[in-house]
Amino acid sequence: GAGVSQTPSNKVTEKGKYVELRCDPISGHTALYWYRQSLGQGPEFLIYFQGTGAADDSGLPNDRFFAVRPEGSVSTLKIQRTERGDSAVYLCASSLGNSGEQYFGPGTRLTVT
Amino acid sequence: AQRVTQPEKLLSVFKGAPVELKCNYSYSGSPELFWYVQYSRQRLQLLLRHISRESIKGFTADLNKGETSFHLKKPFAQEEDSAMYYCALTQGGSEKLVFGKGTKLTVNP
Numbered sequence: 094g095a096g097v098s099q100t101p102s103n104k105v106t107e108k109g110k111y112v113e114l115r116c117d118p119i120s121g122h123t124a125l126y127w128y129r130q131s132l133g134q135g136p137e138f139l140i141y142f143q144g145t146g147a148a149d150d151s152g153l154p155n156d157r158f159f160a161v162r163p164e165g166s167v168s169t170l171k172i173q174r175t176e177r178g179d180s181a182v183y184l185c186a187s188s189l190g191n192s193g194e195q196y197f198g199p200g201t202r203l204t205v206t
Numbered sequence: 207a208q209r210v211t212q213p214e215k216l217l218s219v220f221k222g223a224p225v226e227l228k229c230n231y232s233y234s235g236s237p238e239l240f241w242y243v244q245y246s247r248q249r250l251q252l253l254l255r256h257i258s259r260e261s262i263k264g265f266t267a268d269l270n271k272g273e274t275s276f277h278l279k280k281p282f283a284q285e286e287d288s289a290m291y292y293c294a295l296t297q298g299g300s301e302k303l304v305f306g307k308g309t310k311l312t313v314n315p
Binding site for chain 1: 210249250251252255292294300301302303304305306307308
């Protein structure tokens with residue numbers, strides 16, 4: 094079946110602009126995660142949803158970052174007033190929850206110029 | 207705070223040689239440990255997790271709580287093992303993965 098998908102695959106934006114990154118999890122997966130991977134680093138946790146609610150948003154770096162999952166399926170990561178330091182690959186993963194295996198998407202490469 | 211350390215950024219071996227990718231962690235509780243792998247132009251995927259005690263693609267990893275290590279081993283490396291390897295953990299009660307910085311393994315012919 095289809096895996097986790099993310100759109101767009103690449104996004105170039107100017108400093109100060111607003112961006113939205115989309116994640117489509119595997120059908121039936123109740124848990125959804127966002128990670129950010131900077132060059133030369135491992136993925137860093139941002140936020141985790143169980144169903145529609147954010148169960149853990151402790152990894153969001155500041156209030157410019159926000160994520161939603163209104164119907165418990167697709168999720169959108171929103172970044173306001175982008176900064177050059179936000180440039181990274183944003184990864185989404187989903188799982189059946191309860192410590193199930195996390196399946197990763199291909200990522201969105203965000204470049205802020 | 208929990209931390210995962212992979213001391214080798216790059217590791218290069220010849221085909222047929224043994225390989226060991228090191229991973230140390232710092233966490234006071236009982237974490238669950240994982241190895242994830244990313245082959246060229248592919249997405250990140252789970253290789254193995256310590257609770258399953260499986261051998262995947264010839265790789266094994268033993269959790270050593272005394273040394274807080276979870277090294278990944280394979281007795282005879284293959285060229286197709288060339289990839290980026292990440293060690294990760296989850297802390298008790300949390301679903302989030304904490305990753306190391308990764309080790310790039312190159313297996314030369």
